[in-house]
Amino acid sequence: MSDTVRTAIADLPVEDAVCLEAGAGAGNASVALADAGAERVYAVTDDADHADRTRERVDPGRVSVLTADLAATPLPDDSVDVVTAHALVNVVSPETLGPILAELARVARSGAWLVVDDYDPVPETSAAAPVADLFDVENAASRLATGDPALTFYPESLVRRLCAGYGWRPTRTETLLDPVPWTPDLLSAHVDLVREHAAELPADLGDALVARAEAAEERAGDGVDTGRMYSVAFRREE
Template structure:
């Protein structure tokens, strides 16, 4: 499995070889693949999404069964022992974490980290006001609020996440830019519009229909857009 450049760049200055690692928010397993390629002795890929868990098993774990464990679990309650991992990654995780869950997840990642552990957090700065993608994300959040009572996306500045982890005892190590600008492709635009439309199906009446129409309009209007920044911040837990 190919490892995205953003993943390999974020990991290249971390001592992954021989380490026990946790990919927090496994998605489709890109960072699990990156950790394995960098020589991790064991990777725990954790996700609360059953489809993502199956994808990681299919794309990554079946080729490295002795070094990969896929866990379908809530990051607020990790099925791992205290001080049990040495490298933690959160690649594109926090933009789908609500503010209400931030503290609990930070606490759990800190609990399972052994003294001297490294943590890498990669995510997106909030988009500028004139970004067309900002309108699509706002629509996705509006549909989510109406359908579920909570937002689908929250883009935290690097400074916010840095303060949270430093407050839990992590020492800030470095920051770097992974993408500037971020290439939001037609595939990305369509994927987010599809999420908005799926959520809109649970919004009754004309409002749900209007949200779906607006999602489709934005797909046509945006097409693709290169804007914004993806950052990587790294920390180390004192010995």
């Protein structure tokens, strides 16, 4: 995903900017922002493993990794010039997305930039069915174990409207991937997440969910190329 991150920020004024990677996963955006000349990058995630993975990749003199909830982002008001949310919103439930968007607006300076990169919903086609089925099983396991879905794919048009409601004006949209390559490694990682949630459930139910996830993975074979990853850039109203 590092190439898609660099494409998404290529037209943003990153040099000498204070930046926020909202939802650091592997730290791809933090690395790209630092390489593009950011003065300081704050990588915020509530996942300790993601935080550790990001710290291993970045220069602590340029990037600060903060383990915190984005709905209570530990940065001052009006302190950030550029915000990236790369593959973040698809792992945020609708109930949580609003508070996170409010926080991103709070920490952004007047005239700041936000770029949201994410996935349209998986197409309803026979070719995409193994991927869609796997994600459905993952959501079922997550809801049963935690009460929340693991994945919510927000269409680009909805993301534009949601962010506009928090004072962000869309300036451009582009396609980063079409189709998206759901590789065996990616699909296997989603099956592992099903197993993690299933371990919290009664054995017969958990085993049935894992079996369905593994069956979907097997049907996907060498991977499935389907769907679209988009990038929308916004400017904070001045």
